[in-house]
Amino acid sequence: MNMIATPTFHYRAIWISDIHLGTRGCNADILMDFLRRTESDYLYLVGDIVDIWRMRKNWYWHQTHNDIIQKVMRKARKGTRVIYVPGNHDESFRDFAPRRFGRVAILREAHHITADGRRFLVLHGDQFDGVVKHAKWLAIVGDSAYNFALALNLWFNYARRKLGFSYWSLSAFLKHKVKNAVQFICCFEEAVVAEARRQGADGVIAGHIHTAEMREIDGILYCNDGDWVESCTALVEHNDGSMEILRWAEMDEVKQMYSKTVTEKYATEKVQCESSLSPMPGFLRSMASFVRLKP
Ligand SMILES: [Mn+2]
Numbered sequence: 001m002n003m004i005a006t007p008t009f010h011y012r013a014i015w016i017s018d019i020h021l022g023t024r025g026c027n028a029d030i031l032m033d034f035l036r037r038t039e040s041d042y043l044y045l046v047g048d049i050v051d052i053w054r055m056r057k058n059w060y061w062h063q064t065h066n067d068i069i070q071k072v073m074r075k076a077r078k079g080t081r082v083i084y085v086p087g088n089h090d091e092s093f094r095d096f097a098p099r100r101f102g103r104v105a106i107l108r109e110a111h112h113i114t115a116d117g118r119r120f121l122v123l124h125g126d127q128f129d130g131v132v133k134h135a136k137w138l139a140i141v142g143d144s145a146y147n148f149a150l151a152l153n154l155w156f157n158y159a160r161r162k163l164g165f166s167y168w169s170l171s172a173f174l175k176h177k178v179k180n181a182v183q184f185i186c187c188f189e190e191a192v193v194a195e196a197r198r199q200g201a202d203g204v205i206a207g208h209i210h211t212a213e214m215r216e217i218d219g220i221l222y223c224n225d226g227d228w229v230e231s232c233t234a235l236v237e238h239n240d241g242s243m244e245i246l247r248w249a250e251m252d253e254v255k256q257m258y259s260k261t262v263t264e265k266y267a268t269e270k271v272q273c274e275s276s277l278s279p280m281p282g283f284l285r286s287m288a289s290f291v292r293l294k295p
Contacts, residue, residue, distance in 0.1 A: 010039045011039070011237060011238060012238060012241075013044065013114075014040040014235070015044040015046050015205050015225040015235040016044070016046065016234045017087065017124065017206075017226075018046075018087070018210055019031060019045075019048065019049050019227075020048055020089065020229050021068060021069070022055040022065060023051045025150060025154060025229040025230075026051075029064055030228070030232045030248060032067055032068060032071065033248070034232075034246075035068065035075070042081045043076075043081070044205070045072070045083070045084045045085065046087070046123075046124055046206065047090065047125075047126070048088065048089040048090060048124065048227075049090055050089075051089040052091075053089055076102065083105050083107060083110050084105065085122055085123060087124035087126055088124065088129075093106055094106075109122060110122040110123075111201070112205070112237075115238075117241070118221075118241065119202050119203075120202065120204060121196045121201040122206075123206055128192060128195070152171065153169060157169075167232065167249040168249075169231050169249075172211070172230045172231045185209055193218060193220045193222050201220070203220055203221035203222070204223065205223045206224050207224065210231065211226060212247070214235070221243070223245075226245070231247065
């Protein structure tokens, strides 16, 4: 992708998760823009980075997915401390924890000390699914509704892009409207916070549920870095230790860059069929595969 003038933002730490490389839903081009324009001392990959179990069922890989991996490795080589905490979609990497692949550390869960001395537990969060999913049939209904919304979101944003509008997450919007999803998220947050308290941490940083959030729950700061399938969000720590959620696709410059370069790219390279935001045939295929996607 050709870049326009690119201001770079520096953070002490960055957390991203739920990228789902190897699936059609991954917004790799927006993530690439984020990685190009941000720098950090620490980069935490909080699980579901490569969606191995979806790739086993339905092969999909785009060149931009290679670019993401190469970009992360280059950051590691240039001094960023990369810590990879695998999730449930890339759980085979957990077998290698705690190990170091060159400059990339793999850990089942990590502890991060902020510049102002607070200790954060960093984990993906799928380990709490069993606690959260009491009513199984409700979870299944909620899950397929959610998957449908995700598939619809791809098609919806393809249409928006064709019309010159920026990315807007329909599925993230719908999810907030679904009571079941809200209940699920609420129980998830409580379970994660309880684990942080058990481990004596001041806060916790998770992924998994594809909903970026930062709020204090019973004296523990709960943070979720969101995802790059729907909302394109990251959690960052500033140099003074304060935390912030970045909604990358909603930043004005990104909106401009995105609607411009991506429409150009689509017009010139004719990559529609392979792209993560593909027209109808891809949409139908992804609908079929999304039925198996769990958050
Ligand atoms: Mn997950």
